[in-house]
């Protein structure tokens with residue numbers, strides 16, 4: 001019997017940016033025993049998606065060409081693999097697809113059962129699809145790297161969140177607010193009020209001298225920096241950190257890795273800590289539940305139909321999204 005076909009957007013080699021994206025009809029994937037097949041209702045993009053296309057993770061990712069990019073989806077289970085216990089046909093879910101296989105820019109995708117969570121009716125498909133990489137990264141940075149207790153029980157910590165208007169940053173501000181924190185944030189001038197409305201105590205325009213220096217207007221020294229922006233030298237962080245301040249770097253380049261190693265080798269109290277997202281089901285359920293309870297909101301930068309995925313890709317590559325970019329079939 002002929003395989004059922006679906007619309008998808010894929011690329012066939014490294015580089016080429018938006019021009020290399022092609023609209024194709026391909027077979028709907030078959031779920032393995034531990035996977036569910038999801039009819040996608042919304043997907044989102046993350047910077048790693050276009051960075052993988054440039055070849056930054058070659059030869060590891062993507063695992064094969066052509067590849068359908070994207071890892072974050074929300075939709076409905078239409079088929080469950082033979083060993084899947086938690087989900088059945090008709091369940092609404094949010095899932096994170098492996099970066100090795102991708103698959104979000106399509107009508108259907110397969111996801112591992114352990115990286116799929118139930119989506120309650122209070123959480124719309126775009127709100128859910130926006131969460132996986134961005135909200136889980138913000139959650140991991142705050143709770144694991146920075147040891148912030150999101151029930152507010154810890155002692156007060158001063159934190160700086162850079163690029164607080166972006167996908168990760170806008171969740172990080174809201175999550176940090178649940179903990180006992182004083183939040184300084186950076187963003188562009190157009191988003192100062194927006195970032196304040198998310199819960200930041202003080203906000204700096206990153207294009208001003210004070211913003212570039214990351215200096216807290218109230219003179220706070222940061223216990224933790226959740227560094228969602230890129231390319232800031234250690235010398236800029238150093239004078240702004242408390243005695244044992246830590247910079248949690250989401251996009252560490254070669255000089256950040258050198259700083260990380262030097263700080264470790266010299267037993268420095270001030271540290272730079274590279275972060276790599278390791279998604280965990282319980283954290284995934286936790287952030288979905290916060291959205292259900294109205295304690296965490298997804299801010300949508302823009303919505304694009306799958307037929308115009310190029311517009312979403314260009315916006316993502318520009319690095320100027322406010323919140324999350326959503327793609328709908």
Ligand SMILES: NC(=O)c1ccc[n+]([C@@H]2O[C@H](COP(=O)([O-])OP(=O)(O)OC[C@H]3O[C@@H](n4cnc5c(N)ncnc54)[C@H](OP(=O)(O)O)[C@@H]3O)[C@@H](O)[C@H]2O)c1
Nearest residue numbers: 047163165166167168188206229250251275276277320321
């Ligand atoms: N390590 C991991 O596992 C992991 C996981 C997730 C993300 N990441 C990385 O984390 C970074 C952030 O991801 P994201 O999804 O939040 O990106 P994003 O949504 O593309 O961030 C865009 C936002 O950043 C702001 N921005 C850009 N440069 C800035 C600066 N120097 N200071 C302050 N704000 C700035 C932009 O504001 P304007 O438009 O006003 O310029 C825009 O609102 C990316 O490099 C991503 O690859 C890493």
